[in-house]
């Protein structure tokens with residue numbers, strides 16, 4: 001693992017930021033806690049939470065994040081929530097794309113950050129449904145998909161999470177590597193398990209949930225309206241991939257791609273992975289890719305996909321953008337079969353538009369908010385993630401650990417934006 005210290009940059013202190021949280025509840029957080037860090041297997045004293053903390057604030061689009069030291073520590077608002085002392089933050093492309101292109105910012109100033117690991121410092125004894133499975137002192141990772149709730153953002157020293165969105169990190173795993181995996185895991189599982197309807201329950205190495213069945217028990221009215229159709233898209237058995245079917249993944253070297261290929265393979269699918277093979281082939285091969293195709297000659301890549309699948313590809317996931325998803329759709333066999341089933345294309349970053357679309361193909365976007373809006377789905381996913389980590393069934397992404405805490409974020413995001421992190425996740429260490 002490489003440690004980069006050069007990523008640390010100087011950021012501005014902004015003393016004027018208004019406190020927007022419920023400070024009266026902060027009393028509860030002023031306890032000295034002896035926290036057992038299971039990574040280090042040593043007992044350490046968690047610093048006493050004070051009413052304010054350091055956080056990175058976004059004051060305007062196209063601006064760097066500003067480090068402030070007077071941001072209110074978020075408070076728990078209901079029994080399903082826990083408070084986490086953040087020790088590691090995994091950086092995602094959206095952390096620079098959001099400010100750069102002015103999206104995913106509900107208001108200003110805002111706190112961003114989607115992947116964190118840390119120590120639980122506050123946990124109710126019982127959740128609204130059952131005794132809490134999480135305790136003070138647990139080391140957890142949290143994919144913070146609920147970006148509209150500023151309390152849950154990762155770019156701060158303390159963050160709130162719901163218990164069904166926090167996975168315990170086993171003692172055998174590195175907390176920093178675990179911080180790199182959350183959002184990519186959520187995207188991969190929802191894409192495969194909900195949008196395509198892949199059943200994970202038959203995986204011999206580490207059985208997972210059948211999310212179509214999990215959703216079948218959920219009151220449809222509780223599924224957010226804008227993702228409801230996507231969540232119900234693969235209820236029909238004939239549309240769902242079966243063991244031995246091919247799936248093509250364009251952008252397999254992304255963190256999301258690395259996880260998608262492993263999960264697809266565990267579920268019995270045959271994976272065709274498009275990436276820069278000179279750079280990433282060895283890693284993708286080690287992760288179990290069945291077929292590797294270099295991304296640089298796209299015409300040839302499409303010919304190879306058609307050839308290998310006998311021109312019968314029915315499932316494809318693009319993790320790069322509209323241009324590549326449009327290419328990838330041309331490798332699908334778009335015919336509607338005699339049983340009425342369709343070819344399926346999921347785009348994580350863009351899909352063909354307008355006339356570029358083929359009406360016979362079913363297009364999917366990942367219903368990411370299902371993870372935080374459905375306790376049933378979120379809970380099933382984090383429990384499976386815990387087992388996948390515990391049993392070391394998943395190969396985790398390589399990480400670049402950036403020392404220097406939140407101060408290093410702007411520099412690290414610039415490395416990410418330039419593409420210099422190529423295939424590795426940058427993780428800020430807040431220890």
Ligand SMILES: NC(=O)c1ccc[n+]([C@@H]2O[C@H](COP(=O)([O-])OP(=O)(O)OC[C@H]3O[C@@H](n4cnc5c(N)ncnc54)[C@H](OP(=O)(O)O)[C@@H]3O)[C@@H](O)[C@H]2O)c1
Nearest residue numbers: 093187251253254255256276295319320348349368422423
């Ligand atoms: N919709 C959602 O909810 C959701 C959720 C998760 C992720 N995403 C999106 O999915 C994308 C991937 O996210 P991530 O975090 O997994 O990415 P990441 O790990 O940061 O991806 C970096 C990788 O992308 C590869 N890449 C860049 N351009 C490529 C191209 N033209 N063809 C193939 N590979 C290319 C790079 O390979 P090289 O070394 O060859 O350049 C590098 O290995 C992002 O756009 C992200 O915003 C969306």
